[in-house]
Every structure is written in structure tokens, then in C-alpha cells.
Amino acid sequence: MKRLRLRCEISAPEEEALRAAVQGPFVHAAEQVIVRRGERLNSSILLLDGLLARYKDLSNGQRQITHLHVPGDFADLHGYTLGYLDHNVITLTPCRIARAPHAKVTEITGRFPNLARAFWFSTNLDASIHREWEVSLGRRNAIERAAHLLCELQSRLLAVGAAEGNGFGLPITQNQFAECLGLTGVHVNRVLRELREAGLADFRSGRVTIHDRPRLESLAEFDPLYLYLDRPAN
């Protein structure tokens, strides 16, 4: 909960209302589908700890992860207005979550318009990240995509206090990483080696170490504007 506040300048009473509205925490093992495409939703998930992914499957067995969620994210708040999701949500690691029943969301956003704005902002931020991923998937080559995602994750994790020093935990497989990047695991492996050998970054056994952030950003053409870390209008 602390993390949500950090991102969104919520007042004390607002935070209290939110805290009172959510249920949990609940824990889930890794690799559990916790929201299914098309299924009607009555509550939304606040990720407290761990990593979640939104993804879509194709008939040939390929998968595209469309978003990674870090602690503090409202993972499927968009389901509140959409009614159901167009994608699945899966735990990539063991996760601790809280649930906000939609009835409570209606209630507290009615009581605190500022909270409604913060929630809306949160879904708009997700969309902004989607757009940057579209740019990566459409126009960046493999090494640039990998570099860009590493930059993004470090920035987002630092913003919520879930990264320390020049590294962060990323306990996912290279295949899952590849599913974010629209690449194969094999090629991601080669590209990670390149990044390592160039002294830019090291992603190995569930942990990322950024050795040269400036050059990594430059390689990826990373510009954090799309993360709205300066706390926008509210």
C-alpha cells in the first residue's frame, strides 16, 4: 500500500479508505493464472509483492506478454470499467496480492474524487507503457528491446522502492523475458550475452545488474518520460 501512495500522492484519509476497502492479503504460487480472459470480474487485484504478467496466447502456442506488473500496481483495475479482460493475468513469481471489490471501488471513488483520478491515472499509465512496448516490438531490434525493458524495469522498481543499488531481482526465465519482447528464448539468450560482454547489464539466475546505465539507455533510446515519474496533474 505504501507503494501505491508513493506513485500517486494520495492523502491520508484516502489511503485509509483504500486500505479499508481491500481484502487480503492473499498469496499465490508462481505460474498461476489468476484472472482469465472473458471472465466477469467483481474485484481488482493490487499487487503487493512479486511479479504478474498480462498475456495473450496464439493458436500456434506462441504467447505475447503485454505488460509486467511490479509491486504497487493495480493489475486489472481496467476490468472495473471493462467488465472483463481481453487477456489473462498470471503470476510469474510467488505473489502477495490484495483484492479491491468493485463495489468498494465505486464507493470510495464516489467519496474521494481524487482517488478516482488516481485510479484513472494508474490505468492510463499502464496504457502509456503499452505504447512504449509497441514501439519496442515494432521498431527496435532485439538487443535494443532487451536493453529498453531492463531500463524500464529498473526505473519502475526504483520508483516503488523495490530495487537497490544497481540491480534488482527478476526471477523469471529467459523464455518469459522473450515473451515480453516478441523474440525467442534462444535469441534472447544471445542478446543477453552481448549485453553482458559489452559490460552494460547482466541478467542471470533471476537477478539483473545494470553495469552502465547511461550506455544502456543510449543503446535502447530509453526516455523515461512515458513512465510519468514526475507525478502528473492530480
Added chain:
Amino acid sequence: MKRLRLRCEISAPEEEALRAAVQGPFVHAAEQVIVRRGERLNSSILLLDGLLARYKDLSNGQRQITHLHVPGDFADLHGYTLGYLDHNVITLTPCRIARAPHAKVTEITGRFPNLARAFWFSTNLDASIHREWEVSLGRRNAIERAAHLLCELQSRLLAVGAAEGNGFGLPITQNQFAECLGLTGVHVNRVLRELREAGLADFRSGRVTIHDRPRLESLAEFDPLYLYLDRPAN
């Protein structure tokens, strides 16, 4: 304005409030950047006629279009909570737009919570389309991407009454189409020829004709669920 109502089940007084809130219409020529990345926003654009694109440029001159807007879309409503955009918005064709000052948005959403939900829904729908584009860009090959986008555009245009019969106007260049798909204009040209010769669809001189929608959908693995055309919870 009629088109917004079609998508969102707004009541008569709500529609009236919205109509009273917006300024315009204004007209813009084609190829005009009408919202600039990073620039602080005081109003949001409702597209009445024409086509708008959200896009990002890369330093090597490449461009990725991240979203196409059709009439009835609120093109940069997300700027209301974000404060500024992470991308530019450009007119692809001559456009007629209305502008909703953010102060008015605040006012009418305060007065009509249902309208606030409808606005929030609208930005969440944009995000859903972003996700489907991520899937295309990450996992579909060139012909599938083209087929998918043609299916999407026909569905969206039909939904707002801007398509007739088995075709619709799409007065953009093959290069702009390619910028949506993460491809080059040259390759899009070849792929469009394939679609034409297979008797699936014809995109030629600013007009799309869908000859075999079922096979086009099947080729693209198009599933309209992500467009939320069934009018979701509100």
C-alpha cells in the same frame, strides 16, 4: 457526438452536458501535428471526422504509430489525468474535431459519475487496442498483421457507422499503414498484393474492400472480444 453515444450508452442529459462542454468544431488539414509530446494539456480532442494517429519517432527516422483514431474517439483523453502525452498526435486526413477543456471535463464528470465511467472506459478501450497491437507486433507475421488491422478497422468503423457494406475509406498511404504494423512500406505493398490475390481484401487508393471477412479473420486470428463491442458494465 452521436458516435460517442453509440459506443457508451450515455443518457440524454449526459449527452447534453457533454455537448455543452465542448468547443468547436475545428478543422485541421492532413499531416498536422495537433498534440505534441510533453506539452501540457488543457483540453482533450474529440474526433468528429477523419483519422488521427498517435505515434512516436525514433532517432533513425523510423516511426511507430501506436494507435489509430476513428470518428467518435476521444483522442487524447488520457492527457486529462496524465497532464501531458508521451507521444504526438497527428492528423492523417483532414479532420473535424471538438475540444473538451479539462475544467469542463472535471465539472461534468463530477456532476455525472456515469459519464466519468464512460470516459474512463474509453481510455481503457484504447489500452485494450494497444495490447492487441502488441500481440500483432510481437507475434504475428506481416500478412497476419495487415489482415488483423483491416479486420479491426472494419469492426471499429462499423460500430460507429462510418463503414458501409463490405468496405470503408482509409485514405492513408501504404507507408503510414506500414508505420502501424512495424513494417516497411515496401513489404506492406507485397503483403497487400497477397491479400488481394488471395481474394481476401483489397486496400487501394484510399479504400478498403473486404472480400472474404471469415477467411481474413481466420488468417489474422482476429477475435473482436478486445474491442468490447457488446457494451460492457457501466
Added chain:
DNA sequence: CGGATTATTGATGGACATCAATTCTAGTGG
């Protein structure tokens, strides 16, 4: 009608996929 943009087609090259081993690692049970 002339100039520019757009579309079209061919030839070549490169980035990433695919296929296929092999090695490494972590978890399990004896």
C-alpha cells in the same frame, strides 16, 4: 503538363527463427 509523391517490382542481405545438441542448475528422494 510537369514535378513530386506514392505504388510497385526485382535483387540482395541480414536479423532472428528454427532445429538440435549439450551443459548447467535446482530440486528430489534415496
Added chain:
DNA sequence: CCACTAGAATTGATGTCCATCAATAATCCG
């Protein structure tokens, strides 16, 4: 504590899809 095993990572060889380069044809527009 150590074989055993399954998944994950790594590396090599080959193939393919799309980019790039280049030229010509078509179309648009003042």
C-alpha cells in the same frame, strides 16, 4: 550427502522473413 531428473541456459548450424537498395510506373495536384 549425493546421484537423479527435469527444466533452463547455452551454443552451433541452417533457413526464412522482412529490410534494404534500386529502379520504374502510376497517380496526384497545382
